[in-house]
Amino acid sequence: MTAEFAIYLVAQCLGTAATLFLAYRSFQKRRIQLGDAPTLPQYFSRRSAYWTGIALYCALMAAIYWLLTWQWLPLEPLFTLIVSNLQSREWLELLEGLDGGTLIPLIFAGSFLFLIDWENRFNPLLILRDSMHDAFAIPTKAAQVYNALMASRLSAVDDHIKAQIADRLLVQSIDSGDFDKSGATVEYKWAHNSLLFDRIQHYADQSSYRRFFNEPSLKWGEICISYNAMSEKVAIWKDAEPHYTKTVLLIKDLDKLTGLLCRLLASLIVFGSPGEDDMWATVRQLGGKVNESQLQNTYKYVLIFTAVTGIGVILGREISVSLHNSILFPEKPLPHFSYTTLRWIAYAIPMYVLPLVLVLVIRALTFGQQQAQAERNYGFYMVMMILGGVLSTTTAAVVLELTFYHRPRFEFLGSFLQHMRWGILPALLSAYVAYRLDTPSGNAESPVKLILAGIARFLGWGTVAVIFMLYATDDLPADVSNLRFTLVGTAFFVVGLLAAFACFKTSRS
Numbered sequence: 001m002t003a004e005f006a007i008y009l010v011a012q013c014l015g016t017a018a019t020l021f022l023a024y025r026s027f028q029k030r031r032i033q034l035g036d037a038p039t040l041p042q043y044f045s046r047r048s049a050y051w052t053g054i055a056l057y058c059a060l061m062a063a064i065y066w067l068l069t070w071q072w073l074p075l076e077p078l079f080t081l082i083v084s085n086l087q088s089r090e091w092l093e094l095l096e097g098l099d100g101g102t103l104i105p106l107i108f109a110g111s112f113l114f115l116i117d118w119e120n121r122f123n124p125l126l127i128l129r130d131s132m133h134d135a136f137a138i139p140t141k142a143a144q145v146y147n148a149l150m151a152s153r154l155s156a157v158d159d160h161i162k163a164q165i166a167d168r169l170l171v172q173s174i175d176s177g178d179f180d181k182s183g184a185t186v187e188y189k190w191a192h193n194s195l196l197f198d199r200i201q202h203y204a205d206q207s208s209y210r211r212f213f214n215e216p217s218l219k220w221g222e223i224c225i226s227y228n229a230m231s232e233k234v235a236i237w238k239d240a241e242p243h244y245t246k247t248v249l250l251i252k253d254l255d256k257l258t259g260l261l262c263r264l265l266a267s268l269i270v271f272g273s274p275g276e277d278d279m280w281a282t283v284r285q286l287g288g289k290v291n292e293s294q295l296q297n298t299y300k301y302v303l304i305f306t307a308v309t310g311i312g313v314i315l316g317r318e319i320s321v322s323l324h325n326s327i328l329f330p331e332k333p334l335p336h337f338s339y340t341t342l343r344w345i346a347y348a349i350p351m352y353v354l355p356l357v358l359v360l361v362i363r364a365l366t367f368g369q370q371q372a373q374a375e376r377n378y379g380f381y382m383v384m385m386i387l388g389g390v391l392s393t394t395t396a397a398v399v400l401e402l403t404f405y406h407r408p409r410f411e412f413l414g415s416f417l418q419h420m421r422w423g424i425l426p427a428l429l430s431a432y433v434a435y436r437l438d439t440p441s442g443n444a445e446s447p448v449k450l451i452l453a454g455i456a457r458f459l460g461w462g463t464v465a466v467i468f469m470l471y472a473t474d475d476l477p478a479d480v481s482n483l484r485f486t487l488v489g490t491a492f493f494v495v496g497l498l499a500a501f502a503c504f505k506t507s508r509s
Helices: 003-029 045-070 076-088 093-098 099-119 123-138 139-150 159-168 176-180 186-204 207-214 220-239 242-271 276-285 298-328 339-369 378-405 413-420 421-438 447-472 478-500
Strands: 030-033 035-041
Touching: 003 045, 003 076, 003 099, 003 123, 030 139, 030 242, 035 413, 045 099, 076 099, 076 298, 099 123, 123 139, 123 242, 123 298, 139 242, 139 276, 159 186, 186 207, 186 220, 186 242, 207 220, 207 242, 242 276, 298 339, 298 478, 339 378, 339 421, 339 478, 378 413, 378 421, 413 421, 421 447, 421 478, 447 478
Parallel strands: none
Antiparallel strands: 030 035
Protein backbone atom coordinates (compact mmCIF):
# COMPACT_ATOMS: atom_id res chain seq x y z
CA MET A 1 0.00 0.00 0.00
CA THR A 2 1.43 3.35 -1.05
CA ALA A 3 1.55 6.38 1.21
CA GLU A 4 -0.89 8.21 -1.07
CA PHE A 5 -3.47 5.43 -0.86
CA ALA A 6 -3.06 5.10 2.92
CA ILE A 7 -3.70 8.82 3.41
CA TYR A 8 -6.67 8.57 1.08
CA LEU A 9 -8.15 5.75 3.21
CA VAL A 10 -7.66 7.81 6.36
CA ALA A 11 -9.44 10.75 4.71
CA GLN A 12 -12.26 8.42 3.64
CA CYS A 13 -12.65 7.16 7.20
CA LEU A 14 -12.74 10.71 8.53
CA GLY A 15 -15.33 11.67 5.93
CA THR A 16 -17.40 8.61 6.82
CA ALA A 17 -17.19 9.48 10.51
CA ALA A 18 -18.35 13.03 9.73
CA THR A 19 -21.21 11.61 7.66
CA LEU A 20 -22.33 9.33 10.47
CA PHE A 21 -22.14 12.13 13.04
CA LEU A 22 -24.09 14.61 10.90
CA ALA A 23 -26.69 11.98 9.97
CA TYR A 24 -27.12 10.99 13.63
CA ARG A 25 -27.50 14.62 14.70
CA SER A 26 -29.90 15.38 11.85
CA PHE A 27 -32.10 12.39 12.68
CA GLN A 28 -32.39 13.46 16.31
CA LYS A 29 -32.77 17.14 15.56
CA ARG A 30 -36.17 16.98 13.90
CA ARG A 31 -39.09 18.17 16.02
CA ILE A 32 -42.76 17.33 15.66
CA GLN A 33 -45.09 20.25 16.30
CA LEU A 34 -48.03 19.19 18.46
CA GLY A 35 -49.98 22.23 19.48
CA ASP A 36 -47.77 25.14 20.49
CA ALA A 37 -44.76 23.13 21.60
CA PRO A 38 -42.33 20.96 19.60
CA THR A 39 -41.92 17.36 20.75
CA LEU A 40 -39.12 14.88 20.17
CA PRO A 41 -40.24 12.11 17.78
CA GLN A 42 -38.42 9.46 19.80
CA TYR A 43 -41.40 9.45 22.18
CA PHE A 44 -43.74 8.33 19.41
CA SER A 45 -42.37 4.81 18.93
CA ARG A 46 -40.67 2.07 20.85
CA ARG A 47 -37.02 2.66 21.59
CA SER A 48 -35.84 -0.31 19.50
CA ALA A 49 -37.72 0.94 16.43
CA TYR A 50 -36.38 4.47 16.86
CA TRP A 51 -32.76 3.36 17.12
CA THR A 52 -33.22 0.99 14.20
CA GLY A 53 -34.31 4.00 12.16
CA ILE A 54 -31.22 5.94 13.24
CA ALA A 55 -28.93 3.03 12.35
CA LEU A 56 -30.49 2.54 8.91
CA TYR A 57 -30.40 6.25 8.08
CA CYS A 58 -26.76 6.62 9.16
CA ALA A 59 -25.77 3.48 7.24
CA LEU A 60 -27.56 4.75 4.13
CA MET A 61 -25.82 8.12 4.30
CA ALA A 62 -22.43 6.44 4.80
CA ALA A 63 -23.07 4.12 1.83
CA ILE A 64 -24.01 7.06 -0.42
CA TYR A 65 -20.89 8.94 0.71
CA TRP A 66 -18.67 5.96 -0.17
CA LEU A 67 -20.33 5.49 -3.55
CA LEU A 68 -19.95 9.19 -4.25
CA THR A 69 -16.31 9.56 -3.20
CA TRP A 70 -15.03 6.09 -4.12
CA GLN A 71 -16.89 5.09 -7.28
CA TRP A 72 -18.81 7.94 -8.90
CA LEU A 73 -16.58 10.97 -8.20
CA PRO A 74 -13.46 9.48 -6.56
CA LEU A 75 -11.29 11.63 -4.32
CA GLU A 76 -8.22 9.44 -4.79
CA PRO A 77 -6.72 11.48 -7.68
CA LEU A 78 -6.81 14.61 -5.54
CA PHE A 79 -5.04 12.99 -2.57
CA THR A 80 -2.52 11.29 -4.84
CA LEU A 81 -1.74 14.64 -6.47
CA ILE A 82 -1.39 16.46 -3.15
CA VAL A 83 0.73 13.84 -1.37
CA SER A 84 3.07 13.14 -4.31
CA ASN A 85 3.72 16.83 -4.96
CA LEU A 86 4.18 17.62 -1.28
CA GLN A 87 6.81 14.89 -1.06
CA SER A 88 8.66 16.23 -4.10
CA ARG A 89 7.85 19.85 -3.22
CA GLU A 90 6.68 20.54 -6.75
CA TRP A 91 4.35 23.37 -5.86
CA LEU A 92 3.78 24.53 -9.41
CA GLU A 93 2.74 21.06 -10.58
CA LEU A 94 0.41 20.85 -7.60
CA LEU A 95 -1.36 24.06 -8.60
CA GLU A 96 -1.52 23.00 -12.25
CA GLY A 97 -3.01 19.65 -11.27
CA LEU A 98 -5.88 21.27 -9.36
CA ASP A 99 -8.35 21.20 -12.24
CA GLY A 100 -11.95 20.18 -12.58
CA GLY A 101 -11.16 16.47 -12.44
CA THR A 102 -9.65 16.78 -8.96
CA LEU A 103 -11.64 19.65 -7.43
CA ILE A 104 -15.17 18.72 -8.55
CA PRO A 105 -15.23 15.48 -6.49
CA LEU A 106 -14.12 17.48 -3.42
CA ILE A 107 -16.85 20.06 -4.03
CA PHE A 108 -19.50 17.34 -4.36
CA ALA A 109 -18.27 15.58 -1.21
CA GLY A 110 -18.39 18.83 0.77
CA SER A 111 -21.83 19.66 -0.62
CA PHE A 112 -23.08 16.23 0.40
CA LEU A 113 -21.89 16.72 3.98
CA PHE A 114 -23.51 20.15 4.02
CA LEU A 115 -26.84 18.80 2.76
CA ILE A 116 -26.97 16.13 5.49
CA ASP A 117 -27.27 18.78 8.19
CA TRP A 118 -28.97 21.59 6.24
CA GLU A 119 -32.47 22.16 7.62
CA ASN A 120 -34.40 23.19 4.53
CA ARG A 121 -37.75 21.89 3.30
CA PHE A 122 -36.39 21.47 -0.26
CA ASN A 123 -33.28 19.54 0.83
CA PRO A 124 -33.62 16.06 -0.79
CA LEU A 125 -31.63 14.37 1.98
CA LEU A 126 -33.93 15.84 4.63
CA ILE A 127 -36.94 14.63 2.65
CA LEU A 128 -35.40 11.17 2.79
CA ARG A 129 -34.71 11.60 6.51
CA ASP A 130 -38.29 12.68 7.19
CA SER A 131 -39.62 9.70 5.23
CA MET A 132 -37.55 7.31 7.36
CA HIS A 133 -38.59 9.25 10.44
CA ASP A 134 -42.22 8.78 9.53
CA ALA A 135 -41.64 5.05 9.10
CA PHE A 136 -39.90 4.53 12.45
CA ALA A 137 -40.84 7.43 14.76
CA ILE A 138 -44.53 7.49 13.78
CA PRO A 139 -45.04 11.28 14.12
CA THR A 140 -48.04 11.17 11.79
CA LYS A 141 -49.97 8.82 14.07
CA ALA A 142 -49.13 10.93 17.09
CA ALA A 143 -50.39 14.07 15.36
CA GLN A 144 -53.62 12.29 14.39
CA VAL A 145 -54.15 11.05 17.95
CA TYR A 146 -53.41 14.54 19.29
CA ASN A 147 -55.95 16.14 16.97
CA ALA A 148 -58.55 13.49 17.80
CA LEU A 149 -58.08 14.07 21.54
CA MET A 150 -58.30 17.84 21.14
CA ALA A 151 -61.59 17.51 19.22
CA SER A 152 -63.09 14.69 21.30
CA ARG A 153 -66.68 14.87 22.49
CA LEU A 154 -67.18 13.78 26.08
CA SER A 155 -70.81 12.77 25.48
CA ALA A 156 -69.43 9.63 23.83
CA VAL A 157 -67.46 8.64 26.95
CA ASP A 158 -68.73 5.74 29.03
CA ASP A 159 -70.74 6.79 32.12
CA HIS A 160 -68.64 4.54 34.35
CA ILE A 161 -65.49 6.48 33.38
CA LYS A 162 -67.25 9.78 34.08
CA ALA A 163 -68.20 8.60 37.58
CA GLN A 164 -64.63 7.52 38.31
CA ILE A 165 -63.31 10.95 37.35
CA ALA A 166 -65.68 12.75 39.70
CA ASP A 167 -64.85 10.43 42.60
CA ARG A 168 -61.08 11.00 42.30
CA LEU A 169 -61.19 14.81 42.42
CA LEU A 170 -59.77 16.38 45.60
CA VAL A 171 -62.06 19.38 45.14
CA GLN A 172 -65.57 18.69 43.83
CA SER A 173 -65.64 20.77 40.63
CA ILE A 174 -67.45 18.54 38.10
CA ASP A 175 -71.19 17.95 37.85
CA SER A 176 -72.75 15.09 35.92
CA GLY A 177 -74.11 17.44 33.26
CA ASP A 178 -70.78 19.12 32.48
CA PHE A 179 -69.85 16.39 30.00
CA ASP A 180 -72.83 17.25 27.76
CA LYS A 181 -72.42 21.02 27.65
CA SER A 182 -71.03 23.10 24.80
CA GLY A 183 -67.35 22.67 24.06
CA ALA A 184 -66.74 26.40 24.57
CA THR A 185 -67.87 26.44 28.22
CA VAL A 186 -65.64 26.34 31.28
CA GLU A 187 -67.52 23.32 32.64
CA TYR A 188 -66.93 21.22 29.55
CA LYS A 189 -63.28 22.22 29.17
CA TRP A 190 -62.56 21.32 32.78
CA ALA A 191 -64.36 17.97 32.44
CA HIS A 192 -62.28 17.32 29.30
CA ASN A 193 -59.04 18.10 31.14
CA SER A 194 -60.06 15.89 34.05
CA LEU A 195 -60.72 13.00 31.69
CA LEU A 196 -57.33 13.39 30.00
CA PHE A 197 -55.51 13.71 33.33
CA ASP A 198 -57.27 10.64 34.70
CA ARG A 199 -56.19 8.61 31.67
CA ILE A 200 -52.59 9.79 32.01
CA GLN A 201 -52.59 8.63 35.64
CA HIS A 202 -53.10 5.04 34.40
CA TYR A 203 -49.80 5.30 32.54
CA ALA A 204 -48.01 7.11 35.36
CA ASP A 205 -48.55 4.10 37.65
CA GLN A 206 -46.59 1.83 35.27
CA SER A 207 -42.80 1.79 35.41
CA SER A 208 -42.39 1.14 31.66
CA TYR A 209 -43.61 4.68 30.94
CA ARG A 210 -41.37 6.39 33.46
CA ARG A 211 -39.14 8.07 30.88
CA PHE A 212 -42.12 10.00 29.50
CA PHE A 213 -42.81 11.55 32.87
CA ASN A 214 -39.12 12.34 33.44
CA GLU A 215 -38.75 14.06 30.04
CA PRO A 216 -38.68 17.86 30.60
CA SER A 217 -40.15 18.69 27.18
CA LEU A 218 -43.37 16.79 27.99
CA LYS A 219 -43.83 18.96 31.14
CA TRP A 220 -45.44 16.44 33.46
CA GLY A 221 -44.46 18.49 36.54
CA GLU A 222 -45.98 21.64 35.08
CA ILE A 223 -49.12 19.71 34.18
CA CYS A 224 -49.60 18.44 37.75
CA ILE A 225 -49.13 21.91 39.26
CA SER A 226 -51.43 23.53 36.72
CA TYR A 227 -54.10 20.82 37.09
CA ASN A 228 -54.23 21.10 40.89
CA ALA A 229 -54.38 24.89 40.71
CA MET A 230 -57.07 24.75 38.03
CA SER A 231 -59.22 22.45 40.18
CA GLU A 232 -59.50 25.11 42.87
CA LYS A 233 -59.98 27.91 40.33
CA VAL A 234 -62.88 26.12 38.65
CA ALA A 235 -64.52 25.34 42.02
CA ILE A 236 -64.23 28.99 43.06
CA TRP A 237 -65.49 30.16 39.63
CA LYS A 238 -68.59 27.97 39.95
CA ASP A 239 -69.47 29.37 43.38
CA ALA A 240 -68.86 33.01 42.42
CA GLU A 241 -71.02 35.40 40.43
CA PRO A 242 -70.52 35.32 36.61
CA HIS A 243 -67.63 37.57 35.51
CA TYR A 244 -66.75 37.93 31.85
CA THR A 245 -63.03 38.76 32.21
CA LYS A 246 -62.38 36.00 34.74
CA THR A 247 -64.21 33.51 32.52
CA VAL A 248 -62.16 34.42 29.45
CA LEU A 249 -58.87 34.13 31.38
CA LEU A 250 -59.93 30.81 32.89
CA ILE A 251 -60.84 29.42 29.45
CA LYS A 252 -57.45 30.51 28.14
CA ASP A 253 -55.67 28.67 30.97
CA LEU A 254 -57.83 25.59 30.45
CA ASP A 255 -57.03 25.53 26.71
CA LYS A 256 -53.31 25.70 27.46
CA LEU A 257 -53.62 22.81 29.91
CA THR A 258 -55.63 20.81 27.34
CA GLY A 259 -52.82 21.15 24.81
CA LEU A 260 -50.21 19.90 27.28
CA LEU A 261 -52.39 16.99 28.37
CA CYS A 262 -53.19 15.93 24.78
CA ARG A 263 -49.52 16.15 23.77
CA LEU A 264 -48.38 13.89 26.62
CA LEU A 265 -51.30 11.50 26.26
CA ALA A 266 -50.78 11.18 22.48
CA SER A 267 -47.18 10.12 23.12
CA LEU A 268 -48.28 7.59 25.73
CA ILE A 269 -51.06 6.11 23.58
CA VAL A 270 -48.89 5.70 20.48
CA PHE A 271 -46.01 4.25 22.46
CA GLY A 272 -48.15 1.94 24.57
CA SER A 273 -50.44 0.54 21.87
CA PRO A 274 -49.32 -2.82 20.41
CA GLY A 275 -51.17 -2.10 17.18
CA GLU A 276 -53.02 0.68 15.39
CA ASP A 277 -56.41 -0.87 16.14
CA ASP A 278 -55.66 -0.76 19.88
CA MET A 279 -54.47 2.82 19.55
CA TRP A 280 -57.71 3.99 17.96
CA ALA A 281 -59.78 1.93 20.39
CA THR A 282 -58.22 3.94 23.23
CA VAL A 283 -58.99 7.18 21.40
CA ARG A 284 -62.64 6.12 21.02
CA GLN A 285 -62.89 5.46 24.75
CA LEU A 286 -61.89 9.09 25.30
CA GLY A 287 -64.55 10.41 22.94
CA GLY A 288 -62.23 10.86 19.95
CA LYS A 289 -63.79 10.54 16.53
CA VAL A 290 -62.06 8.00 14.32
CA ASN A 291 -63.08 7.96 10.68
CA GLU A 292 -61.50 6.49 7.58
CA SER A 293 -60.41 9.33 5.37
CA GLN A 294 -58.84 9.66 1.99
CA LEU A 295 -55.20 9.09 1.27
CA GLN A 296 -53.30 12.05 2.69
CA ASN A 297 -49.85 13.49 2.10
CA THR A 298 -49.92 12.40 -1.54
CA TYR A 299 -46.77 14.42 -2.23
CA LYS A 300 -44.79 11.98 -0.09
CA TYR A 301 -45.73 9.11 -2.38
CA VAL A 302 -44.73 11.22 -5.38
CA LEU A 303 -41.33 11.85 -3.77
CA ILE A 304 -40.98 8.16 -2.91
CA PHE A 305 -41.78 7.07 -6.47
CA THR A 306 -39.35 9.65 -7.86
CA ALA A 307 -36.55 8.52 -5.54
CA VAL A 308 -37.26 4.84 -6.20
CA THR A 309 -37.13 5.42 -9.95
CA GLY A 310 -33.74 7.13 -9.68
CA ILE A 311 -32.38 4.41 -7.39
CA GLY A 312 -33.74 1.72 -9.71
CA VAL A 313 -31.95 3.25 -12.71
CA ILE A 314 -28.68 3.49 -10.79
CA LEU A 315 -28.85 -0.04 -9.43
CA GLY A 316 -30.11 -1.54 -12.68
CA ARG A 317 -27.52 0.05 -14.92
CA GLU A 318 -24.58 -0.40 -12.55
CA ILE A 319 -25.34 -4.08 -11.94
CA SER A 320 -25.98 -4.64 -15.64
CA VAL A 321 -22.69 -2.96 -16.51
CA SER A 322 -20.87 -5.13 -13.95
CA LEU A 323 -22.36 -8.32 -15.42
CA HIS A 324 -21.62 -7.11 -18.94
CA ASN A 325 -17.97 -6.37 -18.14
CA SER A 326 -17.29 -9.50 -16.09
CA ILE A 327 -19.29 -12.17 -17.94
CA LEU A 328 -20.53 -11.18 -21.39
CA PHE A 329 -17.99 -8.89 -23.02
CA PRO A 330 -14.97 -8.34 -20.77
CA GLU A 331 -12.97 -7.22 -23.81
CA LYS A 332 -15.41 -4.37 -24.43
CA PRO A 333 -16.05 -2.95 -20.95
CA LEU A 334 -18.71 -0.33 -20.42
CA PRO A 335 -18.00 2.62 -18.12
CA HIS A 336 -19.61 2.50 -14.71
CA PHE A 337 -21.41 5.51 -13.31
CA SER A 338 -21.35 7.99 -16.18
CA TYR A 339 -23.50 10.72 -17.61
CA THR A 340 -25.48 7.98 -19.38
CA THR A 341 -26.89 6.99 -15.99
CA LEU A 342 -27.94 10.58 -15.26
CA ARG A 343 -29.55 10.82 -18.70
CA TRP A 344 -31.47 7.60 -18.13
CA ILE A 345 -32.70 8.92 -14.79
CA ALA A 346 -33.92 12.08 -16.54
CA TYR A 347 -35.76 9.86 -19.06
CA ALA A 348 -37.21 7.38 -16.57
CA ILE A 349 -38.65 9.82 -14.02
CA PRO A 350 -41.15 11.56 -16.37
CA MET A 351 -41.97 8.31 -18.21
CA TYR A 352 -42.74 6.32 -15.05
CA VAL A 353 -43.58 8.88 -12.34
CA LEU A 354 -45.91 11.21 -14.27
CA PRO A 355 -48.49 8.43 -14.94
CA LEU A 356 -48.38 7.46 -11.26
CA VAL A 357 -48.89 11.10 -10.25
CA LEU A 358 -51.91 11.19 -12.56
CA VAL A 359 -53.33 8.12 -10.80
CA LEU A 360 -52.83 9.67 -7.36
CA VAL A 361 -54.42 12.97 -8.42
CA ILE A 362 -57.47 11.35 -10.03
CA ARG A 363 -57.83 9.00 -7.05
CA ALA A 364 -57.79 11.97 -4.65
CA LEU A 365 -60.34 13.91 -6.74
CA THR A 366 -62.77 11.01 -7.08
CA PHE A 367 -62.45 9.65 -3.53
CA GLY A 368 -65.34 11.72 -2.24
CA GLN A 369 -67.69 9.78 -4.51
CA GLN A 370 -66.36 6.43 -3.24
CA GLN A 371 -67.25 6.29 0.43
CA ALA A 372 -66.92 2.51 0.59
CA GLN A 373 -64.63 0.17 -1.26
CA ALA A 374 -66.83 -2.90 -1.05
CA GLU A 375 -65.95 -4.04 -4.55
CA ARG A 376 -63.09 -3.42 -6.96
CA ASN A 377 -63.62 -0.82 -9.67
CA TYR A 378 -61.90 -2.60 -12.55
CA GLY A 379 -63.22 -0.06 -15.02
CA PHE A 380 -61.30 2.63 -13.14
CA TYR A 381 -58.14 0.54 -13.28
CA MET A 382 -58.56 0.09 -17.04
CA VAL A 383 -59.01 3.83 -17.53
CA MET A 384 -55.89 4.49 -15.48
CA MET A 385 -53.94 2.00 -17.59
CA ILE A 386 -55.01 3.71 -20.80
CA LEU A 387 -54.34 7.24 -19.53
CA GLY A 388 -51.01 6.17 -18.03
CA GLY A 389 -49.97 4.56 -21.30
CA VAL A 390 -50.95 7.63 -23.32
CA LEU A 391 -49.13 10.01 -20.95
CA SER A 392 -46.00 7.85 -20.78
CA THR A 393 -45.88 7.32 -24.56
CA THR A 394 -46.36 11.03 -25.16
CA THR A 395 -43.54 11.80 -22.74
CA ALA A 396 -41.28 9.22 -24.39
CA ALA A 397 -42.03 10.61 -27.86
CA VAL A 398 -41.33 14.21 -26.88
CA VAL A 399 -38.23 13.49 -24.76
CA LEU A 400 -36.58 11.04 -27.16
CA GLU A 401 -37.34 13.11 -30.27
CA LEU A 402 -35.91 16.26 -28.71
CA THR A 403 -32.86 14.73 -27.04
CA PHE A 404 -31.92 11.60 -29.02
CA TYR A 405 -33.17 11.51 -32.62
CA HIS A 406 -32.92 15.25 -33.46
CA ARG A 407 -35.05 14.85 -36.58
CA PRO A 408 -35.53 18.00 -38.66
CA ARG A 409 -39.32 17.53 -38.61
CA PHE A 410 -41.22 16.22 -35.65
CA GLU A 411 -44.38 14.33 -36.57
CA PHE A 412 -46.14 13.62 -33.31
CA LEU A 413 -48.53 10.90 -34.49
CA GLY A 414 -45.82 8.87 -36.20
CA SER A 415 -43.47 9.29 -33.26
CA PHE A 416 -46.26 8.37 -30.82
CA LEU A 417 -46.95 5.11 -32.66
CA GLN A 418 -43.23 4.34 -32.83
CA HIS A 419 -42.74 4.82 -29.09
CA MET A 420 -45.90 3.08 -27.86
CA ARG A 421 -43.80 0.09 -26.78
CA TRP A 422 -42.09 2.22 -24.12
CA GLY A 423 -45.45 3.07 -22.59
CA ILE A 424 -46.56 -0.51 -21.94
CA LEU A 425 -44.82 -0.96 -18.57
CA PRO A 426 -45.83 2.48 -17.17
CA ALA A 427 -49.42 1.74 -18.26
CA LEU A 428 -49.45 -1.58 -16.41
CA LEU A 429 -47.92 0.06 -13.34
CA SER A 430 -50.59 2.78 -13.41
CA ALA A 431 -53.34 0.18 -13.26
CA TYR A 432 -51.53 -1.71 -10.53
CA VAL A 433 -51.02 1.40 -8.37
CA ALA A 434 -54.72 2.27 -8.79
CA TYR A 435 -55.54 -1.24 -7.61
CA ARG A 436 -53.15 -1.02 -4.65
CA LEU A 437 -54.79 2.24 -3.56
CA ASP A 438 -58.00 0.27 -3.02
CA THR A 439 -56.19 -2.51 -1.15
CA PRO A 440 -54.27 -0.74 1.63
CA SER A 441 -52.12 -2.79 3.95
CA GLY A 442 -53.78 -3.97 7.15
CA ASN A 443 -52.95 -2.36 10.46
CA ALA A 444 -52.12 -5.72 12.02
CA GLU A 445 -49.63 -6.76 9.35
CA SER A 446 -46.15 -7.24 10.76
CA PRO A 447 -43.09 -5.52 9.22
CA VAL A 448 -41.69 -8.92 8.23
CA LYS A 449 -44.86 -9.75 6.30
CA LEU A 450 -44.80 -6.36 4.57
CA ILE A 451 -41.14 -6.81 3.59
CA LEU A 452 -41.73 -10.31 2.24
CA ALA A 453 -44.73 -9.08 0.25
CA GLY A 454 -42.61 -6.24 -1.15
CA ILE A 455 -39.87 -8.69 -2.20
CA ALA A 456 -42.47 -10.88 -3.92
CA ARG A 457 -43.85 -7.87 -5.82
CA PHE A 458 -40.32 -6.84 -6.78
CA LEU A 459 -39.45 -10.22 -8.25
CA GLY A 460 -42.82 -10.70 -9.94
CA TRP A 461 -42.98 -7.31 -11.58
CA GLY A 462 -39.27 -7.41 -12.41
CA THR A 463 -39.91 -10.59 -14.38
CA VAL A 464 -42.81 -8.92 -16.18
CA ALA A 465 -40.53 -5.98 -17.02
CA VAL A 466 -37.90 -8.30 -18.51
CA ILE A 467 -40.49 -9.97 -20.75
CA PHE A 468 -41.90 -6.72 -22.11
CA MET A 469 -38.50 -5.04 -22.47
CA LEU A 470 -37.18 -7.98 -24.48
CA TYR A 471 -40.07 -7.33 -26.86
CA ALA A 472 -39.55 -3.55 -26.87
CA THR A 473 -35.82 -3.85 -27.66
CA ASP A 474 -36.16 -6.69 -30.18
CA ASP A 475 -35.40 -4.44 -33.18
CA LEU A 476 -32.17 -3.01 -31.78
CA PRO A 477 -29.21 -3.80 -34.08
CA ALA A 478 -26.71 -6.47 -33.07
CA ASP A 479 -23.87 -3.99 -32.64
CA VAL A 480 -25.66 -2.40 -29.68
CA SER A 481 -26.50 -5.62 -27.85
CA ASN A 482 -24.91 -4.16 -24.74
CA LEU A 483 -27.53 -1.38 -24.84
CA ARG A 484 -30.33 -3.94 -24.96
CA PHE A 485 -28.81 -5.86 -22.05
CA THR A 486 -28.50 -2.78 -19.84
CA LEU A 487 -31.99 -1.54 -20.79
CA VAL A 488 -33.58 -4.84 -19.81
CA GLY A 489 -31.59 -5.03 -16.57
CA THR A 490 -32.46 -1.45 -15.65
CA ALA A 491 -36.16 -2.00 -16.35
CA PHE A 492 -36.11 -5.04 -14.04
CA PHE A 493 -35.00 -2.89 -11.09
CA VAL A 494 -37.08 0.21 -11.89
CA VAL A 495 -40.39 -1.61 -12.38
CA GLY A 496 -39.70 -4.10 -9.59
CA LEU A 497 -38.89 -1.38 -7.04
CA LEU A 498 -41.89 0.77 -8.01
CA ALA A 499 -44.19 -2.23 -7.54
CA ALA A 500 -42.50 -3.13 -4.24
CA PHE A 501 -43.03 0.38 -2.85
CA ALA A 502 -46.66 0.57 -4.05
CA CYS A 503 -47.89 -0.02 -0.50
CA PHE A 504 -50.44 2.44 0.87
CA LYS A 505 -52.32 3.12 4.08
CA THR A 506 -55.40 5.24 4.44
CA SER A 507 -55.12 7.97 7.06
CA ARG A 508 -57.43 8.22 10.04
CA SER A 509 -58.65 11.27 11.79
